[in-house]
Amino acid sequence: xxxxxxxxxxxxxxxxxxxxxxxxxxxxxxxxxxxxxxxxxxxxxxxxxxxxxxxxxxxxxxxxxxxxxxxxxxxxxxxxxxxxxxxxxxxxxxxxxxxxxxxxxxxxxxxxxxxxxxxxxxxxxxxxxxxxxxxxxxxxxxxxxxxxxxxxxxxx
Amino acid sequence: xxxxxxxxxxxxxxxxxxxxxxxxxxxxxxxxxxxxxxxxxxxxxxxxxxxxxxxxxxxxxxxxxxxxxxxxxxxxxxxxxxxxxxxxxxxxxxxxxxxxxxxxxxxxxxxxxxxxxxxxxxxxxxxxxxxxxxxxxxxxxxxxxxxxxxxxxxxxxxxxxxxxxxxxxxxxxxxxxxxxxxxxxxxxxxxxxxxxxxxxxxxxxxxxxxxxxxxxxxxxxxxxxxxxxxxxxxxxxxxxxxxxxxxxxxxxxxxxxxxxxxxxxxxxxxxxxxxxxxxxxx
Numbered sequence: 207x208x209x210x211x212x213x214x215x216x217x218x219x220x221x222x223x224x225x226x227x228x229x230x231x232x233x234x235x236x237x238x239x240x241x242x243x244x245x246x247x248x249x250x251x252x253x254x255x256x257x258x259x260x261x262x263x264x265x266x267x268x269x270x271x272x273x274x275x276x277x278x279x280x281x282x283x284x285x286x287x288x289x290x291x292x293x294x295x296x297x298x299x300x301x302x303x304x305x306x307x308x309x310x311x312x313x314x315x316x317x318x319x320x321x322x323x324x325x326x327x328x329x330x331x332x333x334x335x336x337x338x339x340x341x342x343x344x345x346x347x348x349x350x351x352x353x354x355x356x357x358x359x360x361x362x
Numbered sequence: 363x364x365x366x367x368x369x370x371x372x373x374x375x376x377x378x379x380x381x382x383x384x385x386x387x388x389x390x391x392x393x394x395x396x397x398x399x400x401x402x403x404x405x406x407x408x409x410x411x412x413x414x415x416x417x418x419x420x421x422x423x424x425x426x427x428x429x430x431x432x433x434x435x436x437x438x439x440x441x442x443x444x445x446x447x448x449x450x451x452x453x454x455x456x457x458x459x460x461x462x463x464x465x466x467x468x469x470x471x472x473x474x475x476x477x478x479x480x481x482x483x484x485x486x487x488x489x490x491x492x493x494x495x496x497x498x499x500x501x502x503x504x505x506x507x508x509x510x511x512x513x514x515x516x517x518x519x520x521x522x523x524x525x526x527x528x529x530x531x532x533x534x535x536x537x538x539x540x541x542x543x544x545x546x547x548x549x550x551x552x553x554x555x556x557x558x559x560x561x562x563x564x565x566x567x568x569x570x571x572x573x574x575x576x577x578x579x580x581x582x583x584x585x586x587x588x589x590x591x592x593x594x595x596x597x598x599x600x601x602x603x604x605x606x607x608x609x610x611x612x613x614x615x616x617x618x619x620x621x622x623x624x625x626x627x628x629x630x631x632x633x634x635x636x637x638x639x640x641x642x643x644x
Contacts (some may be wrong), residue, residue: 211407216514230431234431238439
């Protein structure tokens with residue numbers, strides 16, 4: 207074992223390298239690592255927060271969906287009721303209108319019949335007068351006997 | 363083999379001799395040409411190879427980690443940063459479990475020791491003759507490439523740590539507190555001399571065991587590699603055996619170099635923690 211100046215030289219070298227590591231290596235590396243740890247921790251925390259937010263949002267979306275479905279169901283029900291009502295109303299209206307049309311038609315028919323009867327009556331009266339003229343051989347004074355003829359027509 | 367002409371004893375001796383620059387007994391300065399000349403230089407010499415390789419490995423550590431540190435980003439790390447952070451994180455964790463005081467020096471020191479000692483130990487895994495043979499081609503006769511097999515290197519680091527133990531002990535506890543700890547522990551105060559001897563030995567044992575453990579392990583490992591390398595001179599059969607043994611020992615040695623580097627770093631942190639520990643009882 208030759209102990210000599212190598213020991214002194216190595217001591218100086220040791221001090222220099224330890225000092226260099228202390229000043230120029232360690233702080234940079236350890237800071238970068240701490241920063242990354244921090245960043246990862248924050249990332250994880252925000253991921254957790256996001257997943258919690260997502261859960262809440264899903265819950266809220268589910269609620270809204272359910273509410274919307276209920277509303278839709280209510281609307282459909284309402285619409286169905288309304289539709290039935292409309293159909294009922296339309297039916298009633300149609301029936302009423304039909305009645306009305308039928309009544310009008312009946313009235314018109316009656317009027318037509320009456321008119322036809324009137325016309326017939328007139329013609330029958332004329333025929334009767336013509337026939338009577340023929341029988342009597344002379345003309346009947348239409349003006350004089352018109353009252354009589356009308357009564358006759360009314361009886362027909 | 364450096365040269366087949368050497369006999370085994372010379373070969374081993376050659377491998378265990380440092381390239382020494384120093385003052386010859388006649389007063390002139392120069393490189394020692396034999397192990398005896400190197401020994402004769404006494405303290406006035408320096409192991410050029412130990413210094414060279416410890417500085418080279420230290421620079422490898424520094425530039426590798428400095429490159430990573432300069433580009434260090436809190437975003438997605440590159441491969442180098444990943445690798446470096448793995449080691450930094452490992453040392454940081456280890457330090458924090460042992461050392462619970464405010465001192466920004468301890469963890470970087472542990473990192474430096476761990477990586478640097480590992481790299482110095484790693485030189486042991488380079489086949490023992492490669493670098494010495496290259497050096498011999500360039501006219502350098504001795505080249506011991508594993509700095510941690512040089513007690514100067516390991517003891518220098520151990521005594522630097524010892525200096526920090528004393529420094530932080532006195533800084534944290536005060537000179538009186540530190541001496542009190544040595545004198546009034548573990549026996550009552552009236553046995554202070556006994557306490558001083560016991561605690562003194564404990565204190566001195568720290569750097570000695572720290573430095574000598576690393577030196578001993580690496581020196582023994584290097585010695586075994588040298589002995590295995592001797593087998594390569596004994597013909598094909600011994601050569602094959604030597605190859606197998608070298609492979610096996612290298613596999614095992616990977617564990618040893620890492621373990622020794624880790625032990626050195628962790629014990630340093632432990633000693634620093636003890637130096638910071640202010641015991642209220644005494």
